Amino acid sequence: xxxxxxxxxxxxxxxxxxxxxxxxxxxxxxxxxxxxxxxxxxxxxxxxxxxxxxxxxxxxxxxxxxxxxxxxxxxxxxxxxxxxxxxxxxxxxxxxxxxxxxxxxxxxxxxxxxxxxxxxxxxxxxxxxxxxxxxxxxxxxxxxxxxxxxxxxxxxxxxxxxxxxxxxxxxxxxxxxxxxxxxxxxxxxxxxxxxxxxxxxxxxxxxxxxxxxxxxxxxxxxxxxxxxxxxxxxxxxxxxxxxxxxxxxxxxxxxxxxxxxxxxxxxxxxxxxxxxxxxxxxxxxxxxxxxxxxxxxxxxxxxxxxxxxxxxxxxxxxxxxxxxxxx
Amino acid sequence: xxxxxxxxxxxxxxxxxxxxxxxxxxxxxxxxxxxxxxxxxxxxxxxxxxxxxxxxxxxxxxxxxxxxxxxxxxxxxxxxxxxxxxxxxxxxxxxxxxxxxxxxxxxxxxxxxxxxxxxxxxxxxxxxxxxxxxxxxxxxxxxxxxxxxxxxxxxxxxxxxxxxxxxxxxxxxxxxxxxxxxxxxxxxxxxxxxxxxxxxxxxxxxxxxxxxxxxxxxxxxxxxxxxxxxxxxxxxxxxxxxxxxxxxxxxxxxxxxxxxxxxxxxxxxxxxxxxxxxxxxxxxxxxxxxxxxxxxxxxxxxxxxxxxxxxxxxxxxxxxxx
Numbered sequence: 001x002x003x004x005x006x007x008x009x010x011x012x013x014x015x016x017x018x019x020x021x022x023x024x025x026x027x028x029x030x031x032x033x034x035x036x037x038x039x040x041x042x043x044x045x046x047x048x049x050x051x052x053x054x055x056x057x058x059x060x061x062x063x064x065x066x067x068x069x070x071x072x073x074x075x076x077x078x079x080x081x082x083x084x085x086x087x088x089x090x091x092x093x094x095x096x097x098x099x100x101x102x103x104x105x106x107x108x109x110x111x112x113x114x115x116x117x118x119x120x121x122x123x124x125x126x127x128x129x130x131x132x133x134x135x136x137x138x139x140x141x142x143x144x145x146x147x148x149x150x151x152x153x154x155x156x157x158x159x160x161x162x163x164x165x166x167x168x169x170x171x172x173x174x175x176x177x178x179x180x181x182x183x184x185x186x187x188x189x190x191x192x193x194x195x196x197x198x199x200x201x202x203x204x205x206x207x208x209x210x211x212x213x214x215x216x217x218x219x220x221x222x223x224x225x226x227x228x229x230x231x232x233x234x235x236x237x238x239x240x241x242x243x244x245x246x247x248x249x250x251x252x253x254x255x256x257x258x259x260x261x262x263x264x265x266x267x268x269x270x271x272x273x274x275x276x277x278x279x280x281x282x283x284x285x286x287x288x289x290x291x292x293x294x295x296x297x298x299x300x301x302x303x304x305x306x307x308x309x310x311x312x313x314x315x316x317x318x319x320x321x322x323x324x325x326x327x
Numbered sequence: 328x329x330x331x332x333x334x335x336x337x338x339x340x341x342x343x344x345x346x347x348x349x350x351x352x353x354x355x356x357x358x359x360x361x362x363x364x365x366x367x368x369x370x371x372x373x374x375x376x377x378x379x380x381x382x383x384x385x386x387x388x389x390x391x392x393x394x395x396x397x398x399x400x401x402x403x404x405x406x407x408x409x410x411x412x413x414x415x416x417x418x419x420x421x422x423x424x425x426x427x428x429x430x431x432x433x434x435x436x437x438x439x440x441x442x443x444x445x446x447x448x449x450x451x452x453x454x455x456x457x458x459x460x461x462x463x464x465x466x467x468x469x470x471x472x473x474x475x476x477x478x479x480x481x482x483x484x485x486x487x488x489x490x491x492x493x494x495x496x497x498x499x500x501x502x503x504x505x506x507x508x509x510x511x512x513x514x515x516x517x518x519x520x521x522x523x524x525x526x527x528x529x530x531x532x533x534x535x536x537x538x539x540x541x542x543x544x545x546x547x548x549x550x551x552x553x554x555x556x557x558x559x560x561x562x563x564x565x566x567x568x569x570x571x572x573x574x575x576x577x578x579x580x581x582x583x584x585x586x587x588x589x590x591x592x593x594x595x596x597x598x599x600x601x602x603x604x605x606x607x608x609x610x611x612x613x614x615x616x617x618x619x620x621x622x623x624x625x626x627x628x629x630x631x632x633x634x635x636x637x638x639x640x641x642x643x644x645x646x647x648x649x
């Protein structure tokens with residue numbers, strides 16, 4: 001079912017926000033302003049936005065090392081997000097998590113994760129908790145194609161199917177596991193084929209088509225919420241940038257990247273909006289300018305925010321205990 | 328007082344916790360069948376299959392689901408049949424459960440419990456006999472507790488389930504059938520406190536878990552020889568009761584640390600180092616350590632009996648300090 005023009009426009013705006021925020025992060029990182037490292041989500045926006053478009057704000061997600069898009073699409077606060085990536089005391093995790101660990105319990109974001117595949121059983125466990133508590137929330141685990149090679153993926157999906165937990169496993173098949181192309185890390189044709197092993201529906205959609213993603217996610221989420229059990233939803237998309245910023249990418253050609261850039265998920269949505277008359281040049285430019293200004297504000301606030309006190313490192317290890325500092 | 332086996336004391340604690348708190352549930356391999364070693368006998372009939380949840384043989388998912396369920400408001404108690412198998416779940420214990428609170432800046436907490444059947448004297452060979460507590464005491468973010476008597480097994484497990492942090496509970500499989508008195512009233516153990524199991528002024532013996540009865544036996548022998556031993560059962564290994572140990576050492580001037588785990592880089596090394604750092608002036612002899620010999624736990628009874636520490640080895644270590 002096509003999205004209404006309003007809904008498509010809303011999703012388009014969120015995709016633009018993710019894109020522009022990621023482009024800004026890439027610039028800031030290149031300028032040496034960001035500690036650590038960055039895994040860019042550019043090119044995969046339709047997946048996060050389509051899936052989160054099918055979720056309620058109280059539904060749970062687990063995210064990945066390439067998770068900025070998930071956080072923003074689930075409604076994450078841009079100021080807290082940038083502040084965290086700067087390592088500031090005002091950030092989402094008070095500067096203790098950074099890019100790979102953004103958590104927002106109020107939005108059901110149970111954390112991004114630096115370990116590939118680790119969020120899969122965590123989301124499924126949250127889904128189990130919802131079922132046991134008799135509340136109708138669902139949990140989505142975002143995961144990459146590479147994560148479907150790790151053991152805990154199989155353990156978690158087997159148990160999810162057995163227990164019919166209200167979970168959706170969203171595989172963002174972006175063509176690469178680190179530096180390894182899909183053809184070099186798994187032999188199956190479609191990632192969703194793996195669902196057959198667990199007697200759960202396996203669906204593959206164009207992950208660059210936000211409406212297709214939203215439709216498939218809506219169906220899977222509705223099934224989960226109604227007690228019909230989990231789904232493996234594969235969204236075929238592409239990682240425009242390297243595994244991490246600075247990755248020289250000798251493993252692929254510029255032509256390959258260019259081909260996928262022509263299938264830009266934002267471009268796909270934009271063409272549809274233009275065709276329906278819901279978007280013209282003026283509106284497009286206004287959205288981008290407004291979004292840029294919001295990012296400017298978030299970045300400025302993050303830059304002005306205080307760093308944590310060194311001794312803050314001693315808190316939050318355990319509930320009710322503070323660890324010893326240097327004596 | 329009621330006389331119960333260690334295994335029954337564990338099931339009693341689980342039943343009490345589940346009775347008191349709807350969020351508590353049990354998951355693990357064969358738990359609905361009473362558990363491989365009988366720690367969950369009777370619970371399925373009382374609480375049903377949703378709260379006494381058999382799992383596939385999937386340790387990583389058992390712990391991973393527990394992390395997720397705890398983040399979403401439940402109080403899961405996962406059983407790892409033999410502590411050796413926790414190797415299959417290391418990421419979820421070490422990188423997830425132990426770190427979720429810290430990495431989220433205190434926004435998220437994972438109040439889950441992992442019960443691990445631990446240790447040797449089962450003739451179960453090298454993959455079903457290890458005491459791997461030092462792997463976990465090394466990692467900030469998870470608490471580690473133990474018990475060497477039925478009463479303590481119940482009290483420690485209740486406290487672990489009530490705690491707001493992830494807690495690894497080391498249960499001593501070799502003690503499972505041993506019977507002892509368990510108080511009728513609800514236990515009131517506070518995590519992080521040691522229990523002085525025997526009082527003596529000549530030496531401090533620090534121990535935990537399966538070695539507790541063996542150390543008490545050694546202390547009895549030494550007592551008959553005129554050597555009085557303080558026997559400190561740490562109960563909680565992280566955070567451990569440093570003050571209780573240092574106060575005792577200040578009085579006895581000698582310390583021996585005893586554990587069933589491999590001696591090399593065992594948790595006893597941390598205790599010995601702490602005593603050396605903070606009570607050096609009180610010591611009349613170097614701190615001694617008694618642990619398993621540094622070989623995998625062997626199968627054949629005479630081999631296993633030789634490798635694991637015994638009451639006699641503990642008594643010998645104390646005599647050697649005199």
